[in-house]
Amino acid sequence: MDQSLDAMRATLNLIPAHTWYAAPSGALQFVNTRSADYLGLPKEHPLRFGAATSGEWDSHIAFLHQDDHDETRRVWSTCLRTGEAGEVSFRIRNAHGEYRWFHSRAEPRRGSDDTLLCWIGVNVDIEERKRAEQELREIVDTIRGQEAELRQMLDYAPQIIVLVGPRRERLYANRFALAYLGVSLEEWRTSSFLTEVHPDDFDRVKALVDRVSAHPADCEWDLRLRKSDGTYRWFLVRYNPLRDDHGQLIRWYLACTDIDDRRRAEERLQQENVALREEIDKASMFEEIVGGSPALTAVLSQVSKVAGSDSTVLISGETGTGKELVARAIHRRSRRASRAFVAVNCAAIPRDLIASELFGHEKGAFTGALQRRLGRFELADGGTIFLDEVGELAPDTQVALLRVLQEREFERVGGGQHPIRVDVRVIAATNRDLAQAVADGTFRQDLFYRLNVFPLEIPPLRERQEDITVLVEYFINRYARKAGKTIRRVSKQTLDRLKSYPWPGNVRELQNVIERSVIVSDTDEFTVDGSWLPGAAGGESRLGLFGAMSRHEKEIIEGALRASEGRVAGPSGAAARLGIPRSTLESKIRTLKINKSRYRTPASRRS
Numbered sequence: 001m002d003q004s005l006d007a008m009r010a011t012l013n014l015i016p017a018h019t020w021y022a023a024p025s026g027a028l029q030f031v032n033t034r035s036a037d038y039l040g041l042p043k044e045h046p047l048r049f050g051a052a053t054s055g056e057w058d059s060h061i062a063f064l065h066q067d068d069h070d071e072t073r074r075v076w077s078t079c080l081r082t083g084e085a086g087e088v089s090f091r092i093r094n095a096h097g098e099y100r101w102f103h104s105r106a107e108p109r110r111g112s113d114d115t116l117l118c119w120i121g122v123n124v125d126i127e128e129r130k131r132a133e134q135e136l137r138e139i140v141d142t143i144r145g146q147e148a149e150l151r152q153m154l155d156y157a158p159q160i161i162v163l164v165g166p167r168r169e170r171l172y173a174n175r176f177a178l179a180y181l182g183v184s185l186e187e188w189r190t191s192s193f194l195t196e197v198h199p200d201d202f203d204r205v206k207a208l209v210d211r212v213s214a215h216p217a218d219c220e221w222d223l224r225l226r227k228s229d230g231t232y233r234w235f236l237v238r239y240n241p242l243r244d245d246h247g248q249l250i251r252w253y254l255a256c257t258d259i260d261d262r263r264r265a266e267e268r269l270q271q272e273n274v275a276l277r278e279e280i281d282k283a284s285m286f287e288e289i290v291g292g293s294p295a296l297t298a299v300l301s302q303v304s305k306v307a308g309s310d311s312t313v314l315i316s317g318e319t320g321t322g323k324e325l326v327a328r329a330i331h332r333r334s335r336r337a338s339r340a341f342v343a344v345n346c347a348a349i350p351r352d353l354i355a356s357e358l359f360g361h362e363k364g365a366f367t368g369a370l371q372r373r374l375g376r377f378e379l380a381d382g383g384t385i386f387l388d389e390v391g392e393l394a395p396d397t398q399v400a401l402l403r404v405l406q407e408r409e410f411e412r413v414g415g416g417q418h419p420i421r422v423d424v425r426v427i428a429a430t431n432r433d434l435a436q437a438v439a440d441g442t443f444r445q446d447l448f449y450r451l452n453v454f455p456l457e458i459p460p461l462r463e464r465q466e467d468i469t470v471l472v473e474y475f476i477n478r479y480a481r482k483a484g485k486t487i488r489r490v491s492k493q494t495l496d497r498l499k500s501y502p503w504p505g506n507v508r509e510l511q512n513v514i515e516r517s518v519i520v521s522d523t524d525e526f527t528v529d530g531s532w533l534p535g536a537a538g539g540e541s542r543l544g545l546f547g548a549m550s551r552h553e554k555e556i557i558e559g560a561l562r563a564s565e566g567r568v569a570g571p572s573g574a575a576a577r578l579g580i581p582r583s584t585l586e587s588k589i590r591t592l593k594i595n596k597s598r599y600r601t602p603a604s605r606r607s
Contacts, residue, residue: 018035021121023118024116064093068090072090079108084108085107089126101125103124105122107120160255162177162253163253164252166251170190179228196225198232200363220238221239225256230418233258235256235259237254293465295464296464303456309454313330313453313456314434314452314454315456316430317457319587323429323431324343324388324429328386336384336425340381342376343388344357358376360374360377362414380422380424388428390451391431391432398443398444405426433593433595440595440600460506461506462503468510475515479515480518485521490525491527561594563577566600568589
């Protein structure tokens with residue numbers, strides 16, 4: 001046995017590690033030379049020769065760092081109890097009082113009859129590995145700290161920030177993104193880009209993403225993203241690839257900036273420019289209000305009083321009296337003068353399109369709606385909208401207009417249940433008797449009350465005789481300058497004729513007559529062809545003749561309306577009976593102030 005132990009000790013001394021053996025009880029009996037030198041054992045110490053007979057297990061524990069005692073005792077106690085191998089890491093003090101990390105493993109050595117003879121152990125120096133692990137932990141902790149700090153910074157950024165993997169797998173979304181979408185991080189990771197992007201933008205965006213994924217590069221585009229409440233907002237998306245030191249794609253970084261307000265402002269500006277061009281191209285009635293008659297002065301006094309408020313104004317008067325001009329004067333003198341003035345002729349727009357014109361529409365709302373369009377109310381936000389011929393609105397449009405006046409909100413055609421709020425002043429105008437229309441059931445009473453907050457009645461030109469001379473001079477100067485002609489005087493006969501004519505078309509008719517006369521004029525004296533003003537040459541008698549002609553014309557039209565039960569259009573309508581265009585008849589009905597509704601029977605109202 002002694003020879004066997006001597007051979008074992010010699011072998012253990014040759015192993016380039018710290019080796020030892022212990023009795024079956026666990027008492028340490030031998031450490032090899034490498035281990036003894038590390039521990040600083042004297043040359044004659046019995047552990048160097050396997051001669052230790054005392055100093056049981058505790059003598060070994062004494063070399064260990066005190067923080068490692070409990071774990072080492074636990075492991076070796078388990079080995080002694082079970083007779084099976086075990087291993088543990090601990091720090092051992094060297095001859096200089098310094099500690100190094102070792103990994104120790106003990107194996108049982110048994111006899112032929114399975115009797116435990118001793119324990120053989122090997123302690124491998126792992127100090128460098130432990131230091132590397134500690135450094136790695138510190139690096140990881142630092143990285144985690146920096147990552148946490150970075151994520152906190154990203155969470156406070158007022159943008160949607162997203163990280164996705166090289167195969168577009170979702171990794172991270174900041175707090176702003178999750179709050180906007182109304183989901184948790186886990187829900188976002190499993191959700192689909194299909195549900196977040198506006199359907200109208202999806203195909204375009206998918207094609208862009210596919211193309212840039214095939215050839216990674218920085219890029220940007222705009223799209224609409226769905227908010228948690230179901231609405232959409234425009235975002236500018238910057239899509240950037242992140243690569244490692246070897247140039248391999250490891251991440252995609254997306255930053256989405258909200259540009260919805262900017263887009264809406266751009267759309268509004270574009271539409272306002274369109275509306276402005278329309279207004280510039282449109283022949284204006286005249287550039288400023290001209291005249292000083294008592295009737296006109298009274299109206300202008302009312303204009304100055306109401307202009308500074310936000311009250312709704314209802315302007316009534318015959319065709320051509322200058323209702324839009326008065327509306328513009330109210331706008332120019334209001335606090336909204338720097339914002340848009342948007343005019344809409346309700347009678348000039350087909351009934352099936354008027355709602356889209358006023359309130360806008362979404363793409364696909366109806367046949368031909370190829371893209372979203374802002375309505376006139378959105379274009380006028382912050383400014384004034386002028387609704388000319390408001391009495392011609394269809395009943396369903398009257399309901400929508402009433403809602404705007406009451407709630408200051410509306411929905412685009414095809415826009416679902418997402419109301420749009422606006423701050424718009426409404427000025428309406430009509431040449432109809434709206435009170436009579438209410439009585440006839442063709443105009444909503446509640447809408448009439450909402451519009452009629454501040455009524456303004458524009459006098460016809462025949463009640464402003466004093467203004468005719470001034471208007472004639474104004475229009476002559478205007479059109480002569482445009483035509484490059486010089487007109488020095490107006491013939492007395494022409495001026496008398498202009499003053500005696502009743503002007504059923506009011507200022508607009510006067511403007512047209514003077515423009516036509518300037519065009520054909522060959523001298524410096526202004527004259528008007530008498531045939532253009534029937535019945536205007538004989539003063540009061542001529543006026544009486546014109547009145548008689550008007551009464552006769554009115555009787556004929558009323559007879560046709562009575563026969564057609566109040567219907568104007570159609571094969572059996574009054575226009576067909578009289579052989580004139582419907583538009584001409586409607587104009588004469590308004591000029592002669594004929595109430596066509598009084599001729600309607602219950603059956604014709606139903607039809």
